[in-house]
Amino acid sequence: MHPPHRLEIRGLTKRFGKVEAVTDLTFDVEPGRVTGFLGPNGSGKTTTLRMLLGLVAPDGGTARIGGRRYRDLPEPARTVGAALEASNFHPARTGRDHLRVYADMLGVPTARVEEALALTGITDAAHRRAGGYSTGMRQRLNLATALLGDPPVLVLDEPTNGLDPEGIAWLRGLLRRLAGEGRMVLVASHVLSEAERLVDDVVVMRRGRLLATGPLAALTADGIGLEAAFLRLTGAAA
Amino acid sequence: MNRLVRAELRRLFSTPLWRWGPPVALLSGGALTAMAVLVGPEHFDPPMPGIGTEAGVRLVLSLIGLTVLAPALFGALAVTSEYRHRTITYTFLFAPRRHRVLAAKLAAYALAGTGYGLIVAGSAAAALYGAASVRGVAIGASPETVAGILASLAAAMAAYTVIGVGVGALLRDQTATLAVLGAYLYMVEHLLALIPGVGAVYPFLPGGATAALTQASLMGEAAVEVSGSAAHLLPPLVGAAVLLAYALLAAAAAVLLPMRRDVT
Ligand SMILES: Nc1ncnc2c1ncn2[C@@H]1O[C@H](COP(=O)(O)OP(=O)(O)OP(=O)(O)O)[C@@H](O)[C@H]1O
Ligand SMILES: [Mg+2]
Secondary structure (H helix, E strand, C coil): CCCCCCEEEEEEEEEECCEEEEEEEEEEECCCCEEEEECCCCCCHHHHHHHHCCCCCCCEEEEEECCECHHHCCCHHHHEEEECCCCCCCCCCEHHHHHHHHHHHHCCCHHHHHHHHHHCCCHHHCCCEHHHCCHHHHHHHHHHHHHCCCCCEEEEECCCCCCCHHHHHHHHHHHHHHHHCCCEEEEEECCHHHHHCCCCEEEEEECCEEEEEEEHHHHCCCCCCHHHHHHHHHHHHC | CCHHHHHHHHHHHCCHHHHHHHHHHHHHHHHHHHHHHHHCHHHCCCCCCCCCCHHHHHHHHHHHHHHCHHHHHHHHHHHHHHHHCCHHHHHHHHCCCHHHHHHHHHHHHHHHHHHHHHHHHHHHHHHHHHHHHHHCCCCCCCHHHHHHHHHHHHHHHHHHHHHHHHHHHHHCCHHHHHHHHHHHHHHHHHHHHHCCCHHHHHHHCHHHHHHHHHCCCHHHHHHHHHHCCCCCCCCHHHHHHHHHHHHHHHHHHHHHHHHCCCCC
């Protein structure tokens, strides 16, 4: 694994026509912690992650990982492992072949594919076509794809969507462990009750702008839950 | 081999679609040629030179040039299927310098298109000589001439595969690409060939350049019927060069276009 990386978002801005999806967003994410990237539906989380990953070109601002833009990283997919929506698979390709294609792109041996399958608990389904996967299995295959390059930075968009309670508990353990190894784990979610049990730090967005950032403990210091703290924040901002 | 090219080949061979390639190639080369030889161009309506003449052999083999939609569609799917199934997200994540992905697709599909072309050419050769001996007709073209025509048709299949990759990268939408390629290759180009005056550009269009490879085209013959004059085809080598230029143009489009578009 590469040395730990910091993530620096500076003044990130993106409009889709009239929609101001993300406006002047600035925050940092530290390695060795699980950071929750929170906000209501449509607040700009996914757009921010896509800009960070070079999939969407920002109208302004920068997103740097270890001081570089994603596309300028010497080995992008070995530095950042990303899992976006729940279906980025060809329905007729098996889970194993999906991973093998990307293992080829990375130049890692197929043994790494088996490791990623085992790590995410989908070895038994790997020979089946991804079109027949349940939502939870797709999530796991997404995660396996993200982990292929053994990256020091993990970026996950709504990774608990479609997971059963057991799966969520398993994911929590996995992300804890990965952060414990010094990796940066950034998890976008709109489900605050789940995020509360998963994250160390929070970055909260609302309507494309940063609302709050810091350790979860500070945000919920006066004994209120994250949901109440969030509603208070959004209420105060309204 | 470059790891991106290897990934593209694995991508191609890890869904069942490619299995259609060999049978379609056998139909486009072997079956079509066998049928044309067995019927005999002299029994076409209007009658055309038989395969006892070189013109007849060229005409029969030129029919293969009408099947280029198949490799073009196959090439287009290289890109459109990635957008359709959103695998493009991962693909660009694993290779954020997008032109490299497209270059790898072009290389992989040029290889696959060559394989397709070789099946087309090989089966057409077998069908030509086999069907002629069944009919007991001597072939009016030397084996060298036949080999030259078939080799250039095989190369044309590879070129159309590359053109397909380029058009797919340009349009991205699967249905739109299929519609545009089909309409262009089977309607627009043929209509242009039939319009007097406008027909003058036909030899420089992909279809005209393909016809130049065999120095024969059914469309050209039909144009004579309709308008009384046919556009003169380019010499075979110039036709090949024009086709190559289209393939390079499509390849350049494929490499340059996806660079800055948002993937959402
Ligand atoms: N390709 C696009 N074209 C037009 N508008 C878009 C596009 N992508 C996102 N948007 C808009 O940008 C805004 C932010 O969307 P985004 O997907 O980033 O939100 P989100 O925080 O991830 O929401 P959710 O919790 O529902 O996933 C929304 O108003 C959305 O409609
Ligand atoms: Mg989202």
